[in-house]
Amino acid sequence: LGTLSLAMVAMNNMVQLNARLRRAGDEIARLAAVEERARVARDLHDVLGHSLTTITVKAGLARRLLETGPTGSERAVAEVGDLERLARQAMTEVRATVSGYREASLPAELAGARVALDAAGIRADLPHAVDDVPPRYQAVFAYVLREGVTNVIRHSGARTCRVRLGPTWLEVADDGTGPGGGDRRSSGLAGLRERLAAVGGTLATGPAPGGGFVLRASAPEAA
Amino acid sequence: LGTLSLAMVAMNNMVQLNARLRRAGDEIARLAAVEERARVARDLHDVLGHSLTTITVKAGLARRLLETGPTGSERAVAEVGDLERLARQAMTEVRATVSGYREASLPAELAGARVALDAAGIRADLPHAVDDVPPRYQAVFAYVLREGVTNVIRHSGARTCRVRLGPTWLEVADDGTGPGGGDRRSSGLAGLRERLAAVGGTLATGPAPGGGFVLRASAPEAA
Amino acid sequence: MSGRITVLLADDQALVRGALAAMLGLEPDIEVVAQVGAGDEVVDAALAARPDVALLDVQMPGIDGLAAAARLRDALPSCKVVILTTFGRPGYLARAMAAGAAGFVVKDAPPEQLVDAVRRVHAGLRVVDPALAAESLASGASPLTER
Numbered sequence A, B: 001l002g003t004l005s006l007a008m009v010a011m012n013n014m015v016q017l018n019a020r021l022r023r024a025g026d027e028i029a030r031l032a033a034v035e036e037r038a039r040v041a042r043d044l045h046d047v048l049g050h051s052l053t054t055i056t057v058k059a060g061l062a063r064r065l066l067e068t069g070p071t072g073s074e075r076a077v078a079e080v081g082d083l084e085r086l087a088r089q090a091m092t093e094v095r096a097t098v099s100g101y102r103e104a105s106l107p108a109e110l111a112g113a114r115v116a117l118d119a120a121g122i123r124a125d126l127p128h129a130v131d132d133v134p135p136r137y138q139a140v141f142a143y144v145l146r147e148g149v150t151n152v153i154r155h156s157g158a159r160t161c162r163v164r165l166g167p168t169w170l171e172v173a174d175d176g177t178g179p180g181g182g183d184r185r186s187s188g189l190a191g192l193r194e195r196l197a198a199v200g201g202t203l204a205t206g207p208a209p210g211g212g213f214v215l216r217a218s219a220p221e222a223a
Numbered sequence C: 001m002s003g004r005i006t007v008l009l010a011d012d013q014a015l016v017r018g019a020l021a022a023m024l025g026l027e028p029d030i031e032v033v034a035q036v037g038a039g040d041e042v043v044d045a046a047l048a049a050r051p052d053v054a055l056l057d058v059q060m061p062g063i064d065g066l067a068a069a070a071r072l073r074d075a076l077p078s079c080k081v082v083i084l085t086t087f088g089r090p091g092y093l094a095r096a097m098a099a100g101a102a103g104f105v106v107k108d109a110p111p112e113q114l115v116d117a118v119r120r121v122h123a124g125l126r127v128v129d130p131a132l133a134a135e136s137l138a139s140g141a142s143p144l145t146e147r
């Protein structure tokens, strides 16, 4: 009888536990949603806000150049051309984002990298804007960023991850254990090499100067 | 022995259930995050999509006008001025969206109000504690405070801003120019009305007794 | 010296930095004497160029513009600092003021306003964009410990 009632108690506990965990699940979902919204929204709007700022500043400059007379008009044309390109690029990013991140988008990956590193407890030292990267390299660099950061989270044991970028390159460095044995079944870096080759670029990986791992994608100067 | 093993099975089930529900919780959190991401993306599209398209078109036109020579340059300056204004306006919308994602907290808004009023050179006469406000009204009053003080800084030209609060009300008053023409495109106060309506409350605005503007949010006595 | 206001510009976005430099360069009384792309390069560049005014972006690699402002105040107290930002985040304004910044302005402000801000802080005035101040409103949490 003692053991029977023990079984009953256990059953009863199970039911209660079930209900409690369901409620907890709802709460988790709500909190995750709020948190994710705040984080992703902030990061994404940030990146696009930066592009928009660049457009505004360039428009202001173009106007001032045109107002100051004919000498400035050549530079003004260049500025207007630049901002036209930036606006088109930002529009592409917005579309990519709305369509569910199917194509890798550099701003979205940047936002995602911050969230992922944060969740993994790795300090993220990331760029805040991507306008310096021309449109033709945005997608491939987005893939480089995604794979590079995923690897830092999975393999490095690092405390800090640092990303830098320029018009023709993107670098992901960490202060973890550095290049190890390497996995025969791995395909991440091989995939990046292929993608980079498609735009005439290359991938270099190796130990970072102060220990850790560094990955650098380089693309040609001109299209 | 049968009942004992039944108890063991029940216990074991409980452990498994626990683990399964924990995994389910993670999955729920992940899905909720994905959903929020989609929402954010839609917001982003609404905020930026239209402006970016217009900017791109205008930039293209301006560039063409400038390239075809001096005849088009007057029109070009107008186009550049237009897109500069559009870009700045879009940036304002992005800012509003980002700050809208922030969950408001009454103590934080109070501290923030002090700094902002200070920076704007407006004397701040603020309550020091918010304990009188029950938890269920803290968030909505935080939004009221944020919008009220923002409006004082932006519209009032006041020298002093005075905030008072009680269990069911919050008041922001200033000694500035008082209610003016009012802007048709404004949404701050409309947003507060909605938020207050959601808790059964109301918003009243009007001239302050000694000149200036006063805004009062009221919520029902009992929940 | 030349009587012109000398300016250091720090922004990690090369496109913005270039445009701002060109914009300021159009003014006869302003000269951009140094440009850097990271927060931790600000002090060295300032000690080398000794500008009258430093325009510092907030979000930069290395250290952010607010931290750079605090270091710059210790290293070169004569240099007036204007914080330029894309967004007003909770705590930014409080940190900017605590770091002794004389100006707090959005980066996409009309060129005329930016130029005016440089002249005014150089003249010893304080320039705070009220809308931006309002945006930075919720400063409560931890204004001094950004990441």
Ligand SMILES: Nc1ncnc2c1ncn2[C@@H]1O[C@H](COP(=O)(O)OP(=O)(O)OP(=O)(O)O)[C@@H](O)[C@H]1O
Pocket (backbone or CB within 6 Å): A147, A151, A152, A154, A155, A156, A174, A176, A177, A178, A179, A180, A181, A182, A183, A185, A186, A187, A188, A189, A190, A212, A213
């Ligand atoms: N940041 C890093 N720190 C340490 N080792 C790394 C780092 N990045 C990559 N590596 C090593 O290089 C190997 C190859 O990386 P790669 O991305 O190609 O494969 P993977 O991550 O193991 O698998 P996947 O195909 O899922 O990407 C890894 O298995 C790991 O040993």
Ligand SMILES: Nc1ncnc2c1ncn2[C@@H]1O[C@H](COP(=O)(O)OP(=O)(O)OP(=O)(O)O)[C@@H](O)[C@H]1O
Pocket (backbone or CB within 6 Å): B147, B151, B152, B154, B155, B156, B157, B174, B176, B177, B178, B179, B180, B181, B182, B183, B185, B186, B187, B188, B189, B190, B212, B213
């Ligand atoms: N303290 C005040 N002093 C004077 N006029 C005010 C004050 N607060 C509000 N107003 C007037 O009421 C109008 C509506 O305010 P509301 O907050 O809805 O819009 P807004 O501040 O113009 O724009 P936003 O949508 O960004 O809040 C303002 O445009 C302004 O004319």
Ligand SMILES: [Mg+2]
Pocket (backbone or CB within 6 Å): A147, A150, A151, A186, A187, A188, A189
């Ligand atoms: Mg990998």
Ligand SMILES: [Mg+2]
Pocket (backbone or CB within 6 Å): B147, B150, B151, B186, B187, B188, B189
């Ligand atoms: Mg308002």
Ligand SMILES: [Mg+2]
Pocket (backbone or CB within 6 Å): A128, C011, C012, C013, C057, C058, C059, C060
């Ligand atoms: Mg920056």
